[in-house]
Amino acid sequence: MPRDTFEKGSEPLHVSLVAVPEAVVSTLSGIFDVMNAFAILPIPGRTSPAPPPFRVEIVGLQPGPLQLASRVPVTVQRGISELDETDIIIVPSLLLGPDGWRKGTHPEIVDWVAAMHRRGALLCSACSGLFLLAETGLFDGADATVHFGYARTFEAAFPAVPIRPERVLVVSGRREELITSGASMTWHDLVLYLIGRHAGATAAQAVARFFALQWHQDGLAPYIVFEGRNNHGDVAIQAAQDWVAAHFAVANPLEEMIRSAGLGERTFKRRFTGATGLSPIAYVQRLRVEDAKRRLERTEASVDEISWQVGYEEPAFFRRLFKRVTGLTPGNYRRRFRIPDYARTHG
Structure with a gap:
């Protein structure tokens, strides 16, 4: 059973960072670097490296090189068939095509995510990563957020998921195990939230300082550009x-x-x-x-x-x-x- 907290002296929490061809390299690599950075963080008063709270792996359908949406290759470190359990699953930003999200493109990954959730894993999405997670049906009826630029497309594809695109971060579920972040760079808020939740506020502050990350405390409403709905046919x-x-x-x-x-x-x-x-x-x-x-x-x-x-x-x-x-x-x-x-x- 996956653990919900990291305790000093214990094994790091396992984080599965999901790579699919539609993934955006900047979000995926940013999350990977920040959550793996504890060995190099300059925390005042610390004389030796602290045990890392997370062990982040890039996972996918099979191990090996994978070209992402921006045509930059990454290495998938572990195939999902090798993972019987994990503590945290994160789906990074996905680049949607002109026809929107194609459901059923990654059935094996969707089934694996659902199985890991049944065994206790947290499910997290950054930006448009929610499109893949929503295929599990686990977000039906649960508040979530997604990039405001994709909000109407998401509503049409997954009408059972109530979305709040003006929100930076939404935590839902009976165990607070469904975690979504909004537009683009709010993956910073997602990562800082996970660090604060599992490693403590001091660790989250140290990470924020080291990488100059900021919480989007004013929400996303200031960023949203108003475009009146005009596909109504009237x-x-x-x-x-x-x-x-x-x-x-x-x-x-x-x-x-x-x-x-x-x-x-x-x-x-x-x-x-x-x-x-x-x-x-x-x-x-x-x-x-x-x-x-x-x-x-x-x-x-x-x-x-x-x-x-x-x-x-x-x-x-x-x-x-x-x-x-x-x-x-x-x-x-x-x-x-x-x-x-x-x-x-x-x-």
């Missing part, structure tokens, strides 16, 4: 969306949207919400906030001026709305996402 609503995309800053845009759709007000509101998932007013607000984000990133305009430019005469209301949508104040957003001076081009 021509009248699409006409309104097309109009407001270019005119969201005008006063009273709702009246013009209704006029462009050629519908009565109540009918328009009902059909717009059904088609896009947002009320017309909420849709306009998201467009305005998205434009404000670009202005905060790329211009020197004051927050009050940007508020007026995107359609709000009351800066206080704009500030409250911006914080509600992104999780950050306009000023904090600008500090977070502006290109720093040292990275700007000159001359």
Whole structure:
């Protein structure tokens, strides 16, 4: 039976880092390096190397060289048929093709993951790695997160899994054994969580310092770029969306949207919400906030001026709305996402 904690003097917890051809090399290699780095960590006061809490192996269908999605080869160290048990399974980011995720591509790995879970293993995904884990059915009804860019594709493929793409890390399951991290670099949060859970907060802090990793404590909402849903097939609503995309800053845009759709007000509101998932007013607000984000990133305009430019005469209301949508104040957003001076081009 796999162990849930690492105790001093015991064997390291075995981590199976799953390699499939769709895997992204940066996530896979980053997780491998960080979780295997305890022998080189400079922890103050330590006079000898501490026993490593993890033993990370790259596992796959069979041992040997495997070319990943970015056409960089890695070596699969152990075939899954050789592993009767493991403590932690991690599926790294996967690169989806233009047709999305093809279910049934890796049935042997899916069956092995399910068998290891029955024997007590934790199941973890980084970013889009959830697509492979979700095929086990073990995440049905359990909250999870996935890269926000793949959220709609995932919802269509696995409607039984409730996803929270704005969340950095989600821990679910009766034993808190289903662990998912969100977009791209949130594998940092996944690794730090696992280290903190199994080796303690001091170890997690040491790793974070050594690799300059940061917890994404503000969530992923500030990173999400709003794109209105437009695959609904409602021509009248699409006409309104097309109009407001270019005119969201005008006063009273709702009246013009209704006029462009050629519908009565109540009918328009009902059909717009059904088609896009947002009320017309909420849709306009998201467009305005998205434009404000670009202005905060790329211009020197004051927050009050940007508020007026995107359609709000009351800066206080704009500030409250911006914080509600992104999780950050306009000023904090600008500090977070502006290109720093040292990275700007000159001359």
